[in-house]
Amino acid sequence: MLYERLFATYGEQGWWPAETPFEVMLGAILTQNTAWTNVERALGRLKDRIALAPEALLELEEAALAEAIRPSGYFNVKARRLRAFCDALLAAGGESVLATWATPHLRAWLLTIPGVGAETADDILLYAFDRPVFVVDAYTRRLFRRMGLLDGDEGYETIRERVERAIGPDSVSLNEYHALIVRHAKDLCRARKPQCGRCSLKSDCLMREEG
DNA sequence: TGCCAGGGATTAG
């Protein structure tokens, strides 16, 4: 099975790279269609200015927040999204309250926040709240399609439920699976290399559109 | 130098 192959190739990933659940949430929004190295810079600049807590973030003017997260790209859009997220978080009673909610309720609530779509919501559920959900990203679609596991027109929910059924309600394995797919794509299969020299799954290189 | 990154909202057809 694909999961075992990836794990055997790359080993444990131990995601998400963040110090606190709140930092996971910020990173989940900042990394939308953005290279993670840029997100790290943005988070570093933000930490230079404020403590990483929703109250402190909301004390920044939107323009100052945008300036702080500038390296992550889309900084005006993301500044608005981060503020909207923190507003919603505090209105709901904070992390400790959300942690008591059932996963479907928590997911539905996340999806009401502007700037939080299906993938970002699942990032937060899995990596900040340790809920057993699978995160479907662009790499996942490419890899699964290339391996013949998808026809190509399946929607986000279909793919997510299929994997969750296959793996089972195990947040540790689901955590690793998504992280391994990203690792497979970004660390060993470099963009625009015609072949992936070091990649043991080279026929499945995710960085090339055509297999 | 151009393409693309751990998407989502909005607009158009």
Added chain:
DNA sequence: CTAATCCATGGC
């Protein structure tokens, strides 16, 4: 309901 388009910096 599917398909463009916009948002924007930094690496290769």
